[in-house]
Amino acid sequence: MTQCPMTIEDKIRDYIFRQYPALQVKGLGDLDPLAGVLDSLAVLGVVGFIEPEFSVELSASDLTDENFETIASIARLVEKLSASSVK
Amino acid sequence: MPNTNSCPPSVLVVASSFYTAALEPPFLNSLGPRTAEVSLSSIPYNQLHTFLLDPGSAIPEDTPARVVLFLRLEDLIRFELAAGTQGRTAEEAGVLAFRKRSEEFLEVLGRVARLRLAVFMCPSGRGAYDLKFLGNGLRVAEHKIMAELRRQQRHLVIPWTEFEAARMPENCFNPSGDRLGHVPFSPAGLKRVAEFVLAQWERLPVTVLAKRAESTSSALEQFLATLETEIRTAPLAPEDEQQAVNVVRHTTHFVNLPNRKWMEGGIQAMAADRPGGEAWAIRVRDRFGDYGVSGAVTFGMEENVMRVGLLFLSCPVLGRQVEHAVLGWLANVAEQRGAEWIEVPFIAGRDNQVMLKFFKALSREPASGGDQLFRLRVEGLSERAVRQAPCPAIAGTILNSLQVDAVPLSV
Known part of the structure; x- marks a missing residue:
């Protein structure tokens, strides 16, 4: 049986669950708001995960509420940064 | 006897050379029920010198206080590092700035008169920036600072190796958080650091500030005057x-x-x-x-x-x-x-x-x-x-x- 590779969203969710195990019970969808889940310090933790994981580099201007609104928006940011780094 | 004072009977002061507020949540969590007896106070890094020389600004008189200082020497040239140290001129400027700031910090430490500190020496070079250009300058400055603290015979120096030996988490550092938010540790690292320090509660030196005569100029005044x-x-x-x-x-x-x-x-x-x-x-x-x-x-x-x-x-x-x-x-x-x-x-x-x-x-x-x-x-x-x-x-x-x-x- 082949296993589906983890998507960017899955990897981010997996990281968040490892940091906040209580969220696993409730579940966290791609579009569920992260406000109230991630404060500014937790965002730095997520950045510390995604930079080496996806070989991207964020700048201070990427740390916006929009980019860290949902798992999907973080994934979009990763995709955007990945695309610009291979150009 | 129950404490009738509305203030908790002791204070834990957390100070650091990096973004201190990052230490507050893990310390509060680790204090747990002890928050009824211990209040937490944190000193922003840009007020570190002021606090060291005038601790009365954060510690009430006659209140037992444990002061933990997280010190990472590269933070002394934080702005220079963030601005970039590529190229010979920038490197030389960085080395000079580091020398001057560590001299200044040593002088501040030398003037600390009213505090007993627990100084947690955080390792340099594990954050966002490449510090090779400083050569052995970091080690020398670290050695001088530890020597000054030990000379005063009232502080506790906690070397990083002690923390490493006590089940440091694998993902302790966060270079991205250091670069973007001046928070060098990962959430797991911050949590473990807080637990590690609080596990040594009895070992942490206690400061009790007595009332200072109005006429006496503070160490802060003396330092600023120079x-x-x-x-x-x-x-x-x-x-x-x-x-x-x-x-x-x-x-x-x-x-x-x-x-x-x-x-x-x-x-x-x-x-x-x-x-x-x-x-x-x-x-x-x-x-x-x-x-x-x-x-x-x-x-x-x-x-x-x-x-x-x-x-x-x-x-x-x-x-x-x-x-x-x-x-x-x-x-x-x-x-x-x-x-x-x-x-x-x-x-x-x-x-x-x-x-x-x-x-x-x-x-x-x-x-x-x-x-x-x-x-x-x-x-x-x-x-x-x-x-x-x-x-x-x-x-x-x-x-x-x-x-x-x-x-x-x-x-």
Whole structure:
């Protein structure tokens, strides 16, 4: 049986669950708001995960509420940064 | 016997050379039910010197306090590292700045008289920046600092190796968090550090501050008096704009408009937005070095009001009475231009409570919008700004010697 590779969203969710195990019970969808889940310090933790994981580099201007609104928006940011780094 | 005082009977003070607020949640969590007996107080890194020399600013008299200082030496040149140390000239400047700042820190430590510290030595070179250019300078400075602490025989030095030996988590560091938020540890690292320190509660030295005679000058006053701080202001030259923009991008504590994207030309553009708008650069130096462009202010005059656009001062120059002298100067300019009021817009950010507190103390009547706009009466403002400084005589001296260049300094 082949296993589906983890998507960017899955990897981010997996990281968040490892940091906040209580969220696993409730579940966290791609579009569920992260406000109230991630404060500014937790965002730095997520950045510390995604930079080496996806070989991207964020700048201070990427740390916006929009980019860290949902798992999907973080994934979009990763995709955007990945695309610009291979150009 | 139950404690009848409303204050918890002891204080845990957490200070650090990096973003201290990051330590608050893990320490509060780790304190757990002990928060009924122990209150937590954290010292922002730009107030570290002030606190070390004047601990009464954070520790109530006759209250047992445990003070834990997280020290990472590369933070002494945080701004230089963030600005980049590529190339020989930048490296040499970085080495010189590190030498001067570590000398200064050693001098501050040498003047610490009322505190017993637990100093947690965090490793350098594990964060966002490559420190190879410092050579063995880091090790030498670390050695000198530990030697000074041990010489005083009242502090506890906790070397990083002790923490490493006590089940340090694998993902302890966070170079990204260090670069973007000045938080060098991962959430797991912060949690483990807090648990590790609190597990050694009985080992942490206790400080009890006795009342100091009013006439006695504090170690802070004595230190500030020797700094020979000088401020120069000049219209912001195009050549200085890039440096000012770099500084404001990394300024979070004393800035009225945080969280903005500043592009080159942005400060001049903000000044140009107001009728007769002006942008001024603020340069600071003291006997430990020249901090270069350390702040800027933009303003325009409308009838009897000086309307400030942007006002900021970088963290390394705070706590030296610079902020008081700069406002004193601005008040003098407003007075010369016939203004009766200065208005300063203020947007609350993650860290700029330092500025909020500063203006709240000076502004008797905030305008409509509450904290969004401070209205300061110009009459007597210069004196009030100086009087509000922890050491007014020194702030007054800095203001009196402040140099105003009518032409940009770099011309």
